[in-house]
């Protein structure tokens with residue numbers, strides 16, 4: 586394994602602070618994620634995990650600090666932002682598929698609109714992605730005709746269609762019936778194995794143990810621990826993490 590300088594980070598947050606009114610939601614966050622790394626973010630509800638993800642995708646502004654993707658600082662707005670955002674795929678808890686478009690159209694919309702791909706190429710690429718996540722046969726259907734697990738796999742395919750450099754997952758399985766969780770996690774594990782850079786907010790500790798290079802534990806807007814999964818799970822350093830894990834396991 587080669588040791589990379591911090592500046593080689595694909596995703597880099599330096600001194601990031603964010604308030605919602607009086608509430609200090611992100612407190613001096615420093616986080617570097619290298620190419621191919623899988624970072625699982627865990628922590629109690631309200632600790633700032635979603636805000637962190639949304640800030641990385643610039644769905645949320647930050648007050649101070651800097652976020653860069655592949656060495657490029659996140660721009661404020663405009664066309665540049667749309668392109669940079671395309672580098673960051675995001676999958677949410679609620680699948681957020683476009684309800685009035687087919688599964689195939691859900692996946693081709695971004696490449697056609699943002700990346701100006703021609704329809705034939707976009708269709709072909711989208712079909713390959715849908716096959717890859719195991720829902721190729723669903724391509725002509727509408728989102729409501731699919732199960733939650735299938736819809737979430739479509740959401741992953743849709744994000745991948747933009748050829749992102751990093752994928753963010755914000756509790757991608759929390760809204761799913763238990764029997765569908767694994768079909769989504771399996772796709773994510775596969776993606777991790779293929780070398781995708783991933784930041785994953787999840788309470789699925791099995792996924793963290795299997796796929797994470799690092800576990801980042803957040804509490805009260807701060808990164809409290811940042812360790813390899815085996816270290817974190819067997820020997821958490823802080824009382825906050827010990828307490829959190831004891832309630833989880």
Ligand code: ADP
Pocket residue numbers: 605608610628629630631632633634635636637
């Ligand atoms: P987590 O994902 O870890 O549960 P969030 O990032 O969603 O935490 O929220 C962190 C804190 O910020 C919570 O106290 C939440 O209520 C608050 N918060 C999140 N979004 C907003 C918002 N748009 N306006 C005001 N407060 C918010």
Ligand code: MG
Pocket residue numbers: 634635636755756
């Ligand atoms: Mg959240």
